[in-house]
Amino acid sequence: MPEKVTIATVARRARVSRQTVSNVLNAPHIVREETRLRVQEAIAALGYRANQAARQMRTGRSRLIAVRIEPTRDGINGSVLDRFLHGLTETAETAGYRTMLYTATDDQQEIATYDDLLSSYELDAFVLTGTDHGDPRTAWLAARGVPFVTFGRPWDAPESHPWVDVDGAAGTAAATAHLLAAGHRRIGFVGWPAGSGVGDDRRTGWHRSLVAAGVDPVGLDRQTPDGIAEGERVARELLDRATPTALVCASDSLALGALQAVRARTPAVPVIGFDDTPVAGAIGLSSVSQPLGEAAARCVDLLTAVLDGSHPATDHVLLQPSLVLRHTT
Amino acid sequence: MPEKVTIATVARRARVSRQTVSNVLNAPHIVREETRLRVQEAIAALGYRANQAARQMRTGRSRLIAVRIEPTRDGINGSVLDRFLHGLTETAETAGYRTMLYTATDDQQEIATYDDLLSSYELDAFVLTGTDHGDPRTAWLAARGVPFVTFGRPWDAPESHPWVDVDGAAGTAAATAHLLAAGHRRIGFVGWPAGSGVGDDRRTGWHRSLVAAGVDPVGLDRQTPDGIAEGERVARELLDRATPTALVCASDSLALGALQAVRARTPAVPVIGFDDTPVAGAIGLSSVSQPLGEAAARCVDLLTAVLDGSHPATDHVLLQPSLVLRHTT
DNA sequence: TTGTAGGCGTTATCAA
């Protein structure tokens, strides 16, 4: 087991004071080159690394960011956040931050966790996902001046804090446009109940695309909580009542259900899902793909900008999704 | 923004010394009850929480455990580790530990990360996944006396360190037994190339089950790297050459491919996968399910035992998987 | 440009 290497060990070896070593680390430009090189050589030779706990005590910064990990719901949509999490961890690492995980069952408990995390570990920032109308979490963090960024727009007040999001409406619009181009007119939409920002956004794209093409969308959409069985049920209902010739869905789960419903119909009824989850790839379901890696990277960008005190021109990033076509269209 | 509450704030309010507050926190039994209650009241009233960085400086312990997050490969098998990670975070929280994430591209880089994590953040322990024969990571950690537990057996030396694993052989044996009970004799196996501990383990269960039933397994299995296309290819090959009437697969990806291969065969060829990933649930694929939440919990148990210095009777845990039957059987 | 002194919040040691 190697002995603990502190700033003092380095100082001794380089025959300078501890302060000079600290300067080499934090303000290299004020150290004479010859001295700096000697210190850097000592650092490398000893494998010295600054102790975060000690640094944090002085600076109050931990170089740690917190992200919530969700219970996997149906396991399909959960993969979206998992992919985001991976991208986040990776990008944060290259920016010199580590990622810390926490769980929470509801907003209030999550806020209690913020409090705990902040006072025990002095986290530098939070990355929130799944924001919705009137989110109490963002209000709490903002009130305390805690840096944070959300993956997902604040639907109420778009300017209130830094966020990164993917343009869901553009995604469903592209899906709808693709079907229109293929000659379809009566294109149905299977979505979530009105009221959720994300769900409404995705419905909007379909609606707007249809209207632009001169098709009346009335009666062509259905709403249901997420799930495969739910998707199948309402898709069947939609097919029976409104006879759409193609379907756009708000999620891959819904699309999977819709796929069951359209099975064996002639002519075939194309179905397009949302999120391009592994399931979609596995079964050949066309889907709208979110650039999750880039979204994560931009979140880190925004965060480091805030943490370094530099105020960038823009702190709202809206990314464009892409349509991945497979067998089902 | 609330003022920072330190042990001194609490001490002042409770009219005791800082040391007494510390004792109430870390050794309550040596404090007179009356004093202790007064201090606890002050702690509650002020919302005091011990600062981890300061505590860590003194004790050298961070109450942090590290887990690696993998790049999602095909996104199907990746979900296994994601579910494990969720369970781990949750259980660790209840045990008073937080989870820190890191990424690594190969074993050497991962070891470099250990070094970094250990000297910068003084992590208390590591949870490793995906161990294989002659894993350099466990050797490195063991040599330095760093506490760790692996999810996955050390295939070379079963006694060398604490581990938790799921009995893969029992899983494929159960799958095979189920098919045997349904009247099948020529049951094929689609697995990974020999040499990986996990893959060989899963093949063993199928092999043993067949032999026990008096069926000669020779020629009834194929090997391929993981993947849907790969699974389809070798399953097709197997069906053509060895005419199995049912298939057991080493993963859901392979099973998904096999499902393509057996499509439209009469009589139907049942397929059973492994891992019970969301995809399996979504498309009705029967699969062997690992108790990932429990595995994670046991990992935390083992870790806390090591960290608290108590040496439990057993530090090797082998959990039993369960067979989830769906349409494909 | 380099060195010295002090303190961040906590706990271990030892004395009262």
Next chain:
DNA sequence: TTGATAACGCCTACAA
């Protein structure tokens, strides 16, 4: 049983 003192490793002021 409680309290005073020192120390963990680092960084910021200030002095040399």
